[in-house]
Amino acid sequence: MNVLILSHKPPFPIIDGGCYAMTQFLKNISSIETIEQIEYFSIHTHKHPFITEDFPEIKNVNFSSSFVDTKIYFIDSLISIIKKKSYNISRFYSKSVKRELEQLCKKMNFDIVIFEGLFTTIYQKDIQGFSNAKFGYRAHNIEHEIWQQLAKKERNSIKKFFLKLLAKNLKTKELELINSVDFILPLSSKDEVDIKNINKNPSFHIPVSIDIQKQKIDFSSVSLCFIGSFNWIPNREGIVWFIKNIFPRIKENYPEISINIAGIESEKIIELKGIDGVNVKGFVKNSSDFLLENGIFIAPLITGSGVKIKVLEALSLGMPCVLTEIAAEGLDLPTTINISKTADDFTNNLLQLINNESDRKQRGADSFSFVTSKFSYKKINSDLKKCLASISSK
Numbered sequence: 001m002n003v004l005i006l007s008h009k010p011p012f013p014i015i016d017g018g019c020y021a022m023t024q025f026l027k028n029i030s031s032i033e034t035i036e037q038i039e040y041f042s043i044h045t046h047k048h049p050f051i052t053e054d055f056p057e058i059k060n061v062n063f064s065s066s067f068v069d070t071k072i073y074f075i076d077s078l079i080s081i082i083k084k085k086s087y088n089i090s091r092f093y094s095k096s097v098k099r100e101l102e103q104l105c106k107k108m109n110f111d112i113v114i115f116e117g118l119f120t121t122i123y124q125k126d127i128q129g130f131s132n133a134k135f136g137y138r139a140h141n142i143e144h145e146i147w148q149q150l151a152k153k154e155r156n157s158i159k160k161f162f163l164k165l166l167a168k169n170l171k172t173k174e175l176e177l178i179n180s181v182d183f184i185l186p187l188s189s190k191d192e193v194d195i196k197n198i199n200k201n202p203s204f205h206i207p208v209s210i211d212i213q214k215q216k217i218d219f220s221s222v223s224l225c226f227i228g229s230f231n232w233i234p235n236r237e238g239i240v241w242f243i244k245n246i247f248p249r250i251k252e253n254y255p256e257i258s259i260n261i262a263g264i265e266s267e268k269i270i271e272l273k274g275i276d277g278v279n280v281k282g283f284v285k286n287s288s289d290f291l292l293e294n295g296i297f298i299a300p301l302i303t304g305s306g307v308k309i310k311v312l313e314a315l316s317l318g319m320p321c322v323l324t325e326i327a328a329e330g331l332d333l334p335t336t337i338n339i340s341k342t343a344d345d346f347t348n349n350l351l352q353l354i355n356n357e358s359d360r361k362q363r364g365a366d367s368f369s370f371v372t373s374k375f376s377y378k379k380i381n382s383d384l385k386k387c388l389a390s391i392s393s394k
Helices: 017-030 074-082 095-107 119-128 143-153 157-178 189-198 233-245 247-253 287-292 309-316 343-355 357-374 377-392
Strands: 002-007 037-044 061-067 112-116 134-138 224-227 259-262 278-282 296-299 321-324
Touching: 002 017, 002 095, 002 119, 017 037, 017 309, 017 377, 037 095, 061 095, 074 157, 095 119, 112 119, 112 377, 119 134, 143 157, 143 233, 157 189, 224 287, 233 247, 247 343, 259 287, 287 309, 296 309, 296 343, 309 321, 309 357, 321 343, 343 357
Parallel strands: 002 037, 002 112, 037 061, 112 134, 224 259, 224 296, 259 278, 296 321
Antiparallel strands: none
């Protein structure tokens, strides 16, 4: 079996949760014995360049890439809106990419083509013209839900209007895609339920596998932390919400407490500057090392869709975590790991952990046990193998 995987950014280096999800999937699928060759084609952009030396050698995997200018241009976005097209997706289209994909398909007879995320699906019709492969969509989230949430909360009437149009056009395209592929691989259990309500084709919930490590958390530490890619709007919005609405209440009770914030473009968030106890670290090469330097992980997301990879990583390290409903979405967490539904819930949950080391230890143990049973490499690999065998037999 030969497989073509398309992603909208290079999976290496692992700079954010999306990259981590891509690399773990590649690790799983490349180990399946029935797969002879994988061609991994990624679009690279100004924001996400393709750096050859960052890519490891993986048996039976060949990496290739092509540049696409995905910068946002007002006129192009306006034209897309007028034509009722999704600018979120259309800006990833390039005729040169189409030509390269055609050459790949002529060179190798692919049995399966997998789109990593929504944005490369714009090439589906092109590939169908020169390949008889079965098409799969790995759904990292339900993309239009994020834009609907952002539009709903936007107070500026002009921005609200354009966000609604973007969300509407994106939803139309996303639903069209979901109903056009042969199978879907949702990362989130919630997304799988939503997808099954609008699509009759096979859907297989294949979460992100986690490389389980030994617990190394210092439970005596109460330093708070959050890490994410802050060029993603929900991360930026969430941490600002926390700093404005939750952190002052925490400082009232624990004046010496601090929060360490890391991730791409974290240093650009104006609302974080000059606040006592807020330490902005910028991009860090190793997210696990950063997390292990702290005591409590917070994920104050109030907008978003799909599984949040950094939340999963923190849970896998056995960290005591405080999560909003959005942050915990799609994980099916046990009841022993509290989910905060309101700002008051979040504050009280966090204060309880800060105040009680035994609670921190118990929360961390529950987190570690949960991830070990549900997201281990061995389990996900087995599930994926069964999934591909089922698809190939049809």
